[in-house]
Amino acid sequence: MSAVISLEERGVVEISGADATNFLHNLVTNDIAKLAPGDARFCALLAPQGKILIDFLVFAQGEGETRGYLLDCPKELELDLLRRLGMYKLRAAVSFTSKSDELAAFAVLGEARPKIPALAIARDPRSETLGWRLIAPRGTKAEDAHEDYQAARIAAGVPQGGVDFVYGDAFPHEANMDLLAGVDFTKGCYIGQEVVARTKHRNLARKRVTPYHVDGKAPAPGTKVIAGEIEIGVAGSHSGDRGLALIRLDRLADALAAGTPPTAGGAPLQFAVGRPAS
Known part of the structure; x- marks a missing residue:
């Protein structure tokens, strides 16, 4: 069985409430309305000027009005993500909470689905070679194989924000989000959408x-x-x-x-x- 790799640099945020789906779908670069439990989406929250503020993986939990989401995000940006989500809440029936004290993100390289207890598990949507991504209770047994994950990420051409590009200064195309299933060009409006669409259609990257x-x-x-x-x-x-x-x-x-x-x-x-x- 492939190693379970703890990603200590990642945090976990929960979004819940009757308006959670519409709220998140209308903010981020990918289609959340079609996200089913067992899958994950790679997304970003952009500035109105189209630059990446925070990128993350989204997992769906439950169905209908009980449907909620877990966001696997950079831990150093977790508080900023919560603050920015609060800015857009207005009167929406939605809440967001840090779960990093009790939950953690893990990666498992390889084809076989990991057989460990997890609240969310899905293939990494950015590249087949990155295997599986999990959110499981903190303390889940994991091996010290972080270098193996980093080698796989780099070989797949998947950037890490804060190292390979600067948050608040890079457009999604510059960070390869269009090539890594991080942008849905048919979903309609979201913050920064006009800039991203113009970059694609005019080949401005x-x-x-x-x-x-x-x-x-x-x-x-x-x-x-x-x-x-x-x-x-x-x-x-x-x-x-x-x-x-x-x-x-x-x-x-x-x-x-x-x-x-x-x-x-x-x-x-x-x-x-x-x-x-x-």
């Missing part, structure tokens, strides 16, 4: 988090990526000889066409241009 391979030591997060004398991006998370970097696509294309190898911290980087692996 100038930057993306892009996987690379390195011979030697990978650059530290925050290291500038240079082609000749031109800065083309910044390095993010890495594991072994693979990493992710937020790259200006036009500058990378110009560098490759000119035969100028991109480097970061003196190490030559080989970029995999295109859709992240699934």
